[in-house]
Amino acid sequence: MSDTVTLKINGRTITASAGSTLLAAAQSANIYIPNLCSNEELTPYGACRLCMVEIAHGKRTRMVASCIYEVAEGLEVQTVTERILNVRKLVIELLLARNPYHPRLLKISHELGVQASRFKEDVKGCILCGQCVRTCREVVGVAAIGFKGRGRTRTVATPFDKAPADCIACGSCAYICPVKVIPLEDKNNVRTIWKTEFPMAVCKKCGRPFAPEKQLAYFRKIANLPENHFDTCIQCR
Amino acid sequence: MKKLKSPGELAALQAEIRAGRDPKKPCITICAGTGCLAYGTQKIIECFRQEIDKQHLQDRVQLRTSGCHGFCERGPMVVIHPQKIFYQRIKAEDVPDIISKTVLAGEIIDRLSYVDPATKQKIVYEHDVPFYKRQTRYVLGMNGDIDPACIDDYLAIGGYSGLSKALSGMKPEAVIEEVKKANLRGRGGGGFPTGWKWESTRKAAGEPKYIICNADEGDPGAYMDRSLLEGNPHLVLEGMLIGAYAIGSSQGYIYVRNEYPLAVHNITLAIEKAREVGLLGENILGSGFSFDIKINRGGGAFVCGESSALFASIEGRSGEPRAKYVHATDQGLYNKPTNLNNVETWGNVPLIINRGADWYASIGTANSTGTKIFSLVGKINNTGLVEVPMGITLREIVYDIGGGIPNGRKFKAVQTGGPSGGCIPEQFLDMPVDFDELAKIGSMMGSGGMIVMDDRTCMVDVANYFLKFLEEESCGKCTPCREGVLQMRLILDRICEGQGKEEDINTLEWMGQAIIDGSLCALGGSAPNPVLTTIKYFRDEYEAHIKHKKCPAGVCKALITYSVDAEKCTGCHACARVCPTQAATGEKKKTHVVDLGKCIKCGACFEACKFDAIKIL
Numbered sequence: 001m002s003d004t005v006t007l008k009i010n011g012r013t014i015t016a017s018a019g020s021t022l023l024a025a026a027q028s029a030n031i032y033i034p035n036l037c038s039n040e041e042l043t044p045y046g047a048c049r050l051c052m053v054e055i056a057h058g059k060r061t062r063m064v065a066s067c068i069y070e071v072a073e074g075l076e077v078q079t080v081t082e083r084i085l086n087v088r089k090l091v092i093e094l095l096l097a098r099n100p101y102h103p104r105l106l107k108i109s110h111e112l113g114v115q116a117s118r119f120k121e122d123v124k125g126c127i128l129c130g131q132c133v134r135t136c137r138e139v140v141g142v143a144a145i146g147f148k149g150r151g152r153t154r155t156v157a158t159p160f161d162k163a164p165a166d167c168i169a170c171g172s173c174a175y176i177c178p179v180k181v182i183p184l185e186d187k188n189n190v191r192t193i194w195k196t197e198f199p200m201a202v203c204k205k206c207g208r209p210f211a212p213e214k215q216l217a218y219f220r221k222i223a224n225l226p227e228n229h230f231d232t233c234i235q236c237r
Numbered sequence: 238m239k240k241l242k243s244p245g246e247l248a249a250l251q252a253e254i255r256a257g258r259d260p261k262k263p264c265i266t267i268c269a270g271t272g273c274l275a276y277g278t279q280k281i282i283e284c285f286r287q288e289i290d291k292q293h294l295q296d297r298v299q300l301r302t303s304g305c306h307g308f309c310e311r312g313p314m315v316v317i318h319p320q321k322i323f324y325q326r327i328k329a330e331d332v333p334d335i336i337s338k339t340v341l342a343g344e345i346i347d348r349l350s351y352v353d354p355a356t357k358q359k360i361v362y363e364h365d366v367p368f369y370k371r372q373t374r375y376v377l378g379m380n381g382d383i384d385p386a387c388i389d390d391y392l393a394i395g396g397y398s399g400l401s402k403a404l405s406g407m408k409p410e411a412v413i414e415e416v417k418k419a420n421l422r423g424r425g426g427g428g429f430p431t432g433w434k435w436e437s438t439r440k441a442a443g444e445p446k447y448i449i450c451n452a453d454e455g456d457p458g459a460y461m462d463r464s465l466l467e468g469n470p471h472l473v474l475e476g477m478l479i480g481a482y483a484i485g486s487s488q489g490y491i492y493v494r495n496e497y498p499l500a501v502h503n504i505t506l507a508i509e510k511a512r513e514v515g516l517l518g519e520n521i522l523g524s525g526f527s528f529d530i531k532i533n534r535g536g537g538a539f540v541c542g543e544s545s546a547l548f549a550s551i552e553g554r555s556g557e558p559r560a561k562y563v564h565a566t567d568q569g570l571y572n573k574p575t576n577l578n579n580v581e582t583w584g585n586v587p588l589i590i591n592r593g594a595d596w597y598a599s600i601g602t603a604n605s606t607g608t609k610i611f612s613l614v615g616k617i618n619n620t621g622l623v624e625v626p627m628g629i630t631l632r633e634i635v636y637d638i639g640g641g642i643p644n645g646r647k648f649k650a651v652q653t654g655g656p657s658g659g660c661i662p663e664q665f666l667d668m669p670v671d672f673d674e675l676a677k678i679g680s681m682m683g684s685g686g687m688i689v690m691d692d693r694t695c696m697v698d699v700a701n702y703f704l705k706f707l708e709e710e711s712c713g714k715c716t717p718c719r720e721g722v723l724q725m726r727l728i729l730d731r732i733c734e735g736q737g738k739e740e741d742i743n744t745l746e747w748m749g750q751a752i753i754d755g756s757l758c759a760l761g762g763s764a765p766n767p768v769l770t771t772i773k774y775f776r777d778e779y780e781a782h783i784k785h786k787k788c789p790a791g792v793c794k795a796l797i798t799y800s801v802d803a804e805k806c807t808g809c810h811a812c813a814r815v816c817p818t819q820a821a822t823g824e825k826k827k828t829h830v831v832d833l834g835k836c837i838k839c840g841a842c843f844e845a846c847k848f849d850a851i852k853i854l
Contacts, residue, residue: 046560047715049755063754068560087717087755090748094720118744119724128713147555147713150538152723154713 007075022066022077023051033079034088034108036095036178037129038067042138048095048129050108052087054078063087085112093117098124102179124155125181132156132173132182142166142218145173145194158194169198169212203233210234240515243523244401247392250514254393263298263340264318266381270305270464271499272621273312277329281313284332298340301390304380304468304503307622308368311351316363316381323363324349354618354640368619371638373600373608376584377624380468385503388510391471397516399587400478404524407590412483413439416586418594420606425451425542425579426654426683426759428605428672431586434576437566439484441574446486449551449570449577450477452493452500453535453542456655457706459686461610462580464622466493466500469584470507474530476583478516479590481528484576488529492547495534505532539710543758544569544577546712557712558758579684581610601627605671609685613639616646616691625670632666635689646691650774654683656703656710657763659770660696679770681763695792696775697782701729703767711760718761721752725768733793737783742772791853794838798854803828805850812842812851 004015009022009031016025021044026033037048046068053066056076063083078084092109096117099105105127109115130147133156137143144167148157158164169191174182185192189200189209200209201216210233220229241247265285269278285300306314311325317339324335327349338344351360353367360366363381383390391397403412417432438446450473454462466473477489493501508530511517519527533551540546541556548570550556569575585607589597598606605627611634613623618640625634631651635641642648650660653670659680661668668674672682690699704726713719725748728741749765756762772779781787788796801812801821806828812821813829820836823829831842831851843851 046757049716049757052755064562065560065757069562083754086747086751090721090751091716091755094716094724097720097724119720120727128716128719130714149713150540151709151711151713151719154719 005071005073005075007071007073007077009077010079016071018071020071022053022055022064022069022071022075025071026053026066026077026079031079033066034111035067036104036108036127037131039131039134039176042131042134044068045130045134048127049091050088052084054081054084088112089114093119095127097121099127099179099181104178125179126156127179128154128156129178130156131176131178135172135176140168140170140172141222142168144168158196163196164194167194167196167198168215168218169193169196170215170218201230203236204231205236206233208233238513240513241522242515244405247397247401247522251392251395251398254389258393260319264301265298265335265340266301266303266316266318268304268306268312268314268316268381269302270309270312270380270468271460272305272309273314274499276312278313280329281327281332284329285336288332288336292336294336294341298336301384303383304385305377305464305622306381307372307374307377307464307624308366308619309621310619311621321363322361323351323366325351368621368623368638368640371633372624373626374624375588375600375608376472376581377465377468377610377622379472380464383469383471385468385470386506388471388507388514391469395591396471396587397475397478399590400475400482400516401522403479403482403590404522404526409439409483409485412479412590415594416483416589419589419597420594420604421582421585421589421597422605422672423579424581424585424609424684426681428682431578431582434566434578435480435484437564438486438574438576441567443568443572443574445488445573446484447570447573447575448477448481448484448486448489449547449575450489450491450493450583451542451544451547451577451579452491452497452504453539453547454497454580454684455494455537455539455542455710456684456686457703458614458688459612459655459684461612461622461685463497463500465580465584465610466497467503470500470504471511472587473504473580473583474507474511474517476586477530478521478528479586480576480578480583482526486576487527488531490531490533490551490570492533492535492541492551494537496537501532501534508532538712539706540712540758540760543760545758547577548575555712557714558760560757581685602669602671604673609670609682611685611687613687613689615652615687615689616642616694617689618643627671628669630667630669631661634670634687635666639689642689642691646693648689649692649694650690650696650699652680652688652690652699652703652767653686654681654766655686656706657681657760657766658683658686659766660690660699660774661770662774679766679773681766693790693792695733695788695790696771696778697729697732697788698790698792700768700771701726701733704729704764707760707764711764715755715757715761717752717755718757718764721748721755722761722764724748725752725765729768732779732782733788734795735782735786735793737779739783741783742776742779745769746772797838798833799831799836799838799840799842800852800854801829801831802850802852805848807848807850809847811845811847815841815845817841 005018006015014029033051035051037045044067046065051066054061089112097119144164148155171184174184191198191212198212201213216230314325413435421431422428535541538556541550543558544565546556546558565575601607608624608626610624623638650662652660708722708726711718749769752765781789791797808826818835820832821842
């Protein structure tokens with residue numbers, strides 16, 4: 001198998017590396033496809049459905065999520081058709097009913113010409129893109145949070161909604177959240193996340209709190225570092 | 238029991254079992270399917286046992302508890318072999334009579350016989366009952382001859398001969414070729430050609446290969462797979478064994494709902510028995526082919542019937558679908574080539590191998606061969622499971638087999654394909670029922686649910702019901718299904734409450750198409766179907782709700798009021814007696830009234846009035 005494939009996106013011939021997704025191929029060719037649940041550091045997930053595109057499939061066309069669908073030789077892809085726009089408009093309207101405020105959602109709705117959601121609002125903030133869950137599991141490697149419930153009762157939660165035993169308070173979930181709805185607060189040498197308080201390690205030189213103790217312990221463990229490795233903060237090191 | 242080491246030994250065992258049975262010996266077969274058990278059949282079984290003991294008939298009479306016979310409307314029922322005398326709606330008190338009069342003296346007990354409502358004729362034998370007569374019961378018909386706990390019963394009717402035939406003379410490719418030639422299509426919903434699927438899995442790179450039986454039947458009102466697995470588990474095992482041999486798999490799974498305890502019990506027992514006689518395990522019938530089966534009990538999520546969610550569930554993860562841009566035949570369970578077929582599909586396989594593809598393909602239509610089991614429920618006289626050749630018309634199913642609509646009411650629609658199927662109106666009653674014809678009119682075969690509706694069914698309310706079911710069963714992973722189905726349901730709620738807006742119909746149609754186009758799996762991809770088909774065929778009902786704030790079927794409470802027709806009211810006081818809020822009142826023999834201030838619209842007066850004097854407006 002060759003390392004690159006040639007395909008057409010919106011009539012333009014594009015070369016992409018084999019195994020990459022249509023979304024990645026489009027992005028590297030500066031073709032914009034809106035998306036919310038995709039992140040190049042994470043396993044493709046295909047949940048928000050904003051990045052739907054149409055591929056030619058014989059005489060018929062087929063709707064696929066570009067963040068999961070892999071490039072293939074000779075594939076013909078359209079990224080803006082009426083059918084696609086209808087799905088995107090529906091998705092953004094539905095998400096606005098959950099989160100009518102966040103600039104990122106408002107920007108996408110503006111691009112699609114959607115003025116406001118006509119659906120019944122039930123503001124939850126979280127759009128269930130799952131980036132936090134995947135980051136915690138795949139990047140951090142602890143899987144302290146996950147999905148709970150199904151359908152409209154689905155939420156991101158800690159096990160049994162209790163203080164998360166495996167959480168290292170690194171805050172990656174809050175950082176990656178595209179709509180910034182995971183609260184994280186650092187106050188009085190304590191980080192509060194997932195309704196749980198985590199003590200911060202204090203720099204032995206400057207006396208400032210610089211990272212949660214649990215996170216440092218986790219780093220020492222996975223990198224096999226000595227006990228005193230994180231005694232000082234990054235500025236004093 | 239000794240393990241069978243060759244096809245010859247299997248044939249010898251079948252012959253030995255048959256030889257040991259006297260075909261003239263009376264056998265009382267009691268339907269112990271889930272429906273009849275719910276009617277209290279267990280007690281009747283005990284009575285038969287006691288009566289047989291009491292009269293010391295253990296050697297002269299056989300008692301068999303079988304799986305579902307299909308005519309659930311008439312349970313509890315027994316069939317007395319060899320004549321196949323059919324008794325229905327029997328009670329424990331009837332047991333001594335059945336034994337003394339019918340079994341011992343050959344008398345027919347008139348009060349227990351079925352009377353055809355159409356001709357008022359008494360029908361003595363099972364095969365003369367119109368409900369059965371118009372069916373073609375190749376798959377389900379075996380249920381009546383089998384005690385699912387008794388492998389001998391299955392062997393006695395030639396069970397496992399199909400497997401034996403495949404193992405002794407056919408190459409795996411030839412088995413696949415036969416299934417392809419028979420044109421068997423998946424009975425679980427998609428209608429994908431089974432032989433092609435098997436071939437793809439066989440040819441796919443990667444070991445081991447898995448085969449799975451999908452018994453996660455969850456459509457409201459559907460119980461075909463349940464009854465087959467409960468009533469004839471060895472048939473399903475034999476089908477899987479043949480499939481595993483053809484595909485080159487040594488490990489199979491049965492994914493069955495835990496809410497089907499009898500199915501779980503019977504299939505577990507069947508697997509144990511099959512292992513005992515060497516029909517599962519190592520070197521089956523001395524052929525060198527080895528295969529075994531594990532049972533996975535599902536936790537009751539409808540979405541787990543979807544292949545990728547089912548794999549996730551078996552693997553121990555939460556049952557959520559993933560995008561199927563790679564076929565399961567290449568990467569399915571544990572990312573290995575996997576062949577997933579539905580219970581009924583597996584149940585058809587032994588027939589094809591035993592009787593040949595040409596025979597099988599001669600049943601049904603060119604592109605939909607064989608028979609299909611439907612669960613005929615709703616507003617229908619003969620509720621039950623029916624097995625018919627593909628291509629039969631809806632009219633034959635509803636009227637000839639189903640006996641039409643109860644209480645002389647008018648047929649309105651039939652919902653096929655479960656919650657994500659479509660509502661088919663009267664104008665299509667003469668359409669042949671097969672995979673392609675149903676798809677053409679916006680519905681689908683699905684797994685075979687068939688819900689009949691009469692003129693007192695509100696189509697907006699029906700669409701709302703199915704949508705609510707799917708809203709609750711959506712896994713919630715993708716936006717269109719999780720949020721879209723919810724919002725569609727909220728709009729329908731509003732319409733049913735008389736708050737519908739002029740633009741709602743257009744919005745629903747637009748949303749429906751976008752949800753179909755945008756959803757991750759087939760659950761969302763078909764969820765809008767009930768709404769879209771009811772709008773297509775019953776648009777006037779939606780408009781009546783929205784524009785005129787009326788529910789023509791008289792169902793949506795916010796849009797109806799009850800009143801008394803003074804000319805028809807005889808003052809019998811029946812309405813007043815049943816009214817729970819004293820809204821219906823009046824002096825005896827004088828016209829009654831309904832006080833709308835007190836009325837809670839429960840409809841009790843309407844049901845109670847024998848003179849059609851209560852009107853829904």
